[in-house]
Amino acid sequence: MMQAITRLFALLVLVASLSVAPVAAQDDTAPADGTASVETGAAAGEIERLTAGESPAAQLAATVKMPGSAPDYEAWARAAHRAEQALDASRASNDALQSLRSEMSQWRDRFADARAENSVRISTLRNQIGALGPEPAEGESESPAVARQREILQNQLELVETPVLAAQIAHARADDIISQIDILLRSRQADTLLSAGPSPLNPSNWAATASDINRTFHASIREVRANWLAAANRQQIRNALPAVIVLTIVGLALLLRGRAWSGRLGDRILRRTKWPSRGVWGFLLSVVQMILPIFGVLFLLVAVNLSSVFGVRSEVVVSSALAVLASVVLARWLGIRVFGRGDADWEILSLTSTARTEGRVEATFLGLAYGLHGFAKDVAEADNYSDATIAIIELPILILAGVLLVRIGRLLRAHAVEAEPEGEERAPFRDRLLSLGGRALILGGISGAALAVLGYGALGQFIIYALAGSIALIGVLLILHVLFVDLYGLIAGKSLDESQDALTPVLASLIVLIASTPLFALIWGARTTDMREIWKAVGEGLSVGDTTITPASVIFLIVIFAIGYGITKLIQGMLTSTVLPKTRIDVGGQNAITSGIGYVGYFLAAVVAITAAGIDLSSLAIVAGALSVGIGFGLQTIVSNFVSGIILLIERPISEGDWISVGGNMGIVKDISVRSTRIETFDKQDVMIPNSDFISGTVTNYTRGNSIGRLVINVGVAYGTDTRWVHQILTEIVQDHPLVTVNPAPQVGFMAFGADSLEFQVRAVLSDVGMILIVQDELNHQIAERFAKEGIEVPFAQRDIWLRNPEVLRGEGNKPAKDGGSGPAGGGDSATSKPVRDLPKDYDEGAGEAADGDGD
Structure with a gap:
């Protein structure tokens, strides 16, 4: 009975892996x-x-x-x-x-x-x-x-x-x-x-197997009859009978009707809720539906123990049979939660309705096979069966489990194919892992059954039942991941899609996966003593010089640093929102002070955390020296940018919000970090510029200290225009604009006699250089409108283009000249024989050639 109870609780622990933790180190103080x-x-x-x-x-x-x-x-x-x-x-x-x-x-x-x-x-x-x-x-x-x-x-x-x-x-x-x-x-x-054992296909062993099974059955009946009829047990049986009857009735009620009762209650609750609370309630109610039949099995086991009717052999048989029922209940719960029903709100696997039903049935029967394996093992140990008998009894159970593993593996493969994304996008890690697990189940189910047939029953059992336990634990992890998604949506108030794409549920699932590693190791043959040794080694920590780094010290370090980090953030927030806005420091200086406080706070938090954790930094001096050499050779650029960033924060040649131009990039400074500075160009593009470029290169800051800037506009008028009148018009236009400063006053200069126009230049200082393009646009419009009103012409360049050989372009070739000579050979010039357009009567051929001697 104790073996059955132990196996039952092991199954419960597998399902209750919400807080799986590594096996604690052995505490043997005796x-x-x-x-x-x-x-x-x-x-x-x-x-x-x-x-x-x-x-x-x-x-x-x-x-x-x-x-x-x-x-x-x-x-x-x-x-x-x-x-x-x-x-x-x-x-x-x-x-x-x-x-x-x-x-x-x-x-x-x-x-x-x-x-x-x-x-x-x-x-x-x-x-x-x-x-x-x-x-x-x-x-x-x-x-x-x-x-x-x-x-x-x-x-x-x-x-x-x-x-x-x-x-x-x-x-x-x-x-x-x-x-x-x-x-x-x-x-x-x-x-x-x-090692190879007796083959279960050897007919000579079948009779002995049947005899062993028959002996166990009849011996169990004889034990029950003898204990019932024994006068010494009658008073004990009579005293325990009320408790046995109550426990039996309650156990059978919970085993047979507990799921239905909790299901009706759950339907009432779920009809009144929506996602994500519906998902959380659905999980909790499903656990209740699984726990009630398990408690029913436990009550029946206690009743068997109190009855004093069963002997050693018969008690093993009955308790092991009840443990089979518990295994079936757990497997059925896992099948329902993993494969889901047609009306379920969750979907762990992308399968058709028929495939889901098949998965639930196969999971239930796999639990039955696992329970029968435990039943056969307990009975064989109690009756000391021979290896041949054990091999023959285990073979049909093993074949059943192998077939079920193969079919479940096919379902996992079907999910991977169904969920495979279109195009070149890779499948999610979970789907690739399930696909790999499906292949392992198919291979393991076939090879395990084949090994058992060939006489390697121990190896076949190890492969098949380890795979069964592993797939059950993976199912629990998938169920927990869905629960974490629902809890995140409930706590954070996110939608289903946002919760599924969030990082927090993934991190929680990753922590549980790491914590479940000892369970996987135990399933695959590791002993509890091995787990204790590993945990003991982890607890003793890693020695680095004279310092020992233990998990407790690492956790303590993280906690202290988190506290320091939080205090630093609190001080930064206080300075940003309360203290600095009341000073006369500009925005860039306030940001520099806030950033400096942050770097100092993070550094102090790290030092305090390392010291409080008992880590001696002096023992890392050699490592730090080696790292300094690596930094000197391989991280020069990073260190240079880091130092440049600190210089920028201290000297503040640029600040956030400044309009700058550096290295061919122009834009507004958005963020200054210790490695690079982010500017936003006028095309709304973010450009990351290394901080070293600001120290070693030339930087133009258009708004450093103030927003005043100068606008220059070049204007050309036709020759013959009254230059004084143009000067007066331009001066009036630029002085009337509201963004042009009075002191210094705008200036208009007659700059030069151009090839096509008289060149003037308007120079005006703006109160907000950020509006320079708008002001330039408005002044250009006003100048054009005023010039049109005053009849002032704005000249533009004009060119006449002549071709030297138009007849070649027409495909006429060389034609004889009027004097009887041939084209170029006769000394004629085809460039003057056929112009593109008719020439003026007073056109001088020599002048034309001189003006257009370059063929343009």
């Missing part, structure tokens, strides 16, 4: 056998030698933990010798080795505690010796007082370190013995899996 507190001969002799005639040492011995409080090293030596002999012989059973390992683990824990004794006093003595300075080199001497004090302190240090050294040596020996036991057990486990 003392080992025969651990009387006595001294070892070596330790006692050493102490006597050190304390003889030394009153300071004698005084010290009264204030520190002496070897008298240390473990019993003589008993330890006997236990270690016995364990080493058992390892050398390799004949002890697995149970005996497990017991021996537990004993060695208790000794090791005691030695670990002993290693920490006198740590404070040892540290104090070492600091005192260090304060005396380094020991004199060979040939040198020091004052007698210092030498005497150094000798006293050294003797005291040896005195307090003696039990610590003894504990360290014993701890190393115990740890080595435990490692050897683990290696031997893993080796035996591998040999068991890879």
Whole structure:
């Protein structure tokens, strides 16, 4: 019965993986056998030698933990010798080795505690010796007082370190013995899996198998009849009968009707809710629907135990059968939650309605096969079945489980094909993982059944049932991910699509996945002692120099840094919203102060967190030196940009909101970070410029300190226009614009005599240079309108184009000239024989050629 209850609770733990945590380290504080507190001969002799005639040492011995409080090293030596002999012989059973390992683990824990004794006093003595300075080199001497004090302190240090050294040596020996036991057990486990047993297809073993099953059945009935008729049990049965009847009725009611009752209640609740609360309530109600039948099974198990009717063999049969029911209930719940119903609000797998129904049925029958495997295993152990009988009984169960794994694997593959995105987009990681899992289930289901047929029943069972357990745990993780999405939508008030695309549910699922790693390891054959060893190693931490980094110190570091980070953000917010706006500091200076406070706060938070976590940064000096060399060679650009960013924040040649031009890029400064500066161009494009460009290059800041800027407009008028009148018109126009400053006043200059026009230039200082394009547009319109009204012509360049050989372009070739000569050969010039248009009567051919001598 206890085996069935254990397996039942293991299944419950698998489903209740909401807060899966690594297996805790073993806490064995009970003392080992025969651990009387006595001294070892070596330790006692050493102490006597050190304390003889030394009153300071004698005084010290009264204030520190002496070897008298240390473990019993003589008993330890006997236990270690016995364990080493058992390892050398390799004949002890697995149970005996497990017991021996537990004993060695208790000794090791005691030695670990002993290693920490006198740590404070040892540290104090070492600091005192260090304060005396380094020991004199060979040939040198020091004052007698210092030498005497150094000798006293050294003797005291040896005195307090003696039990610590003894504990360290014993701890190393115990740890080595435990490692050897683990290696031997893993080796035996591998040999068991890879060894061939009797073939279940051998007909000579079938009769013995039928006889064993028949013996178990009839022996169980005889046990029940004998216990019922025994006079010694009648009073006990009569006393327990009311409780047994009540437990049986309640257990059967919960097992048979608990799901229906909770389902009706859940329907009422779900009809009144919407997503995301509907999803959360749906999960909780489904858990209740699963828990009630499980409690029914537990009540029935308790009733069986209290009835006093069942014997050892019959109790194993009945309790194992009830455990099969529990396995079916759990598997059915997993199938419903993973594959879903037609009216379900959730969808974990993209499958058709028929495929969903098939998945639920196959998951339920896989739970049945898993439960039957446990039933057969318990009964075989209770009745001591032969290997041939076990192989024959397990074969049909194993084949059933293998077929179900293959069919479930096909469903996972079908989901991957159905959910595959169109085009070149890659499928999500979850779908690719499920596709890979589907292939593994198909391969494992076929190979496991084939191995069992060939006689490798242990290996076949290991493959199939490990895959079944793994797919069940993966199903639990998928269910939890859907729950996290619903909870995020409920808490954050997000829609379903936003919740599915959010990072928080993914991180929560990732944490649960990492925490479930020990469960996967246990499913695939790892022992709980292996998990404890790993957890113990993790708890002891990683040693870097004289510093040991443990998970607790890392968590403490993160918490302290988070507190410092939050305080820094709080101070920045206070400065930004309350203090700095009341000062006369410009916006750029306020941002620089806020950023500087942030960098200082983050640095102090990191230093305080590292110091509080007990991490000694001095031990990382060599690593820091190596990193500095790497920075000097490989990270020059990054460091240069970082330093330039700090200079920009301190000197503030540019600030957020400034209009600048640097390296051919012009725009408004939006953000200054320690590595780069982001500007927004007038095309609404973000350009990231390295900070070093601002320090080493030329930067034009149009709005530094003020928004005043100058506008220059060039204007041309035709020759013959009254220049004084043009000057007056331009001056009036520019002076009348409201954004043009009075002091300095705008200026109009007659700049030059151009090739086609008289060139004027309007120069005006604007109160807001950001409006320069608008002002330029308005002034150009006003100048054009005023010139048109005053009859002032704005000239433009005009050109006449002549072709030297138009007849060639017409395809006429060279024609004879009027004087009888041929074209160019006769000395004629075809460039003047046929112009593009008729020439004026007073046109001078020589002038035309001179004006257009370049053929343009």
